[in-house]
Amino acid sequence: MYTPNRGEQFFEINGARLCVETFGDPADPPVLLVAGASASMLWWDAALCELIAAQGRYVIRHDHRDTGRSTSYPPGEPGYSYTDLVLDVLGIQDVLGIERAHLVCQSMFGGIGLVAGMDHPGRVASLTLVSTSTGEPGLPSPTSEFADSMPAEPDLAHLVSVVDHVVGAVRACAGGSPYFDEDATRALAERDVARARDYASTLANHYAIAADAPSRDRFGDIVAPTLVVHGDHDPLLPLPHGEALRDAIPGARLLVLKGAGHDLPRPVWDLFVRALVRHTAPGRP
Template structure:
């Protein structure tokens, strides 16, 4: 029976409310899933979560701040992302004072959710921006992290390869606010990000986009999250102090965060291992679930 993604639970965390839900045995070791930029928790597909929970974990997914059903920080205003990006590309660091919040705040949100659920330590799994947030959690709150899995994420170092032009374009193009326009746009975005031919996934894209639309769009939140990424800068040097057992998972055809970015994370975290998924872009199509879930579960077992 499919869960109703419009009726999650809510927890107070770091001064805001986060929408979340859980899968599996409440007494099992907790595993927190963190999604990426402007992406709701339902992008962690229910069947993916159930399969991961079936490996012996209490799987928790949630909407980051400013997305889905979690608190929207509308009073913070909309940052000038183009200006911030231009500043960063010119080699001028963007300070935290220039943006409503940073990835460090979002990391603290996630730890606040663990607090609300009475969880002392959890396995942390993040995808894309969620992987960067996971890195921040492990750096800022090392005692709360059993293991870390960083999926299709970067250290944020400025000398790493940039996104492919088409992927960067979909990242920066405004989101349509009407249902049909949004669905068509998401179909285009996912086709670009997945890379290659995935007809089975493409057949599901419209329904997935409609679910996100029904839960609510928030383009201003997307802009604030993107500004948070820009202002958070590079974690490369700090990664040397990361203590949690770390696994890096990356696709070899990722058009948005090239695989060299994942290799950079693995190279700078002491003892980190890397799993490369052949044919995977910047998404988790069903064909990747088995190797990704095997990697996550196997790594978590090693870190118990």
């Protein structure tokens, strides 16, 4: 039976204090949502988490290091590597008593799911990779419109400037999607900036971590059932990135979200949730 979320909890994991929130019944199949770079748990909208949980899934979201209420490091000096972020996710599974979780990983941190799938296959029930890439040479660069529309660096001393920067970056990542909602994005950005321990670290540190990212040569070793989700308006990682990821992982399937950019806008939630629920169904081959 569905139960409401239990609020934020803090756990000491892998040398860091991580903020975690859960939704739904712990007896249901666990779905662990991993946000992209510089994104706290808030960017997996609570209403979306509730929607997934209502379909019989135990949903977990967390603040990465340097986002939200989790451990923060000085700007430009992250005290962790990409591998640490993978171990953080597995550590969350440990403290919640979850042996195998369905990992849903977004953007740059799709690599967390890829590493987990390659190096820790016994901990991964399935992978869902949203707006991510193999990173192989020859794939399209970000569009010129994306580059031209990215905002300048904010004045970190002024809250309004930081919020404007975040809204501008999300608008650019929407790639002209008709689904971009500026008012909702601004409200979320205001909450996110106010909630963070140090937003200067949030903006900088994930891009400064040690580059021990997954090896493209090993994608064929992934045995977890994999769903690739990609918007056809994505200007940062255009659709061929998702197609390449589908082709690189044995048996992977691709869901193209018409009208979506690099994010998961509310109008595509129903389609995304239906696909995710099918993908994570108990007993699925």
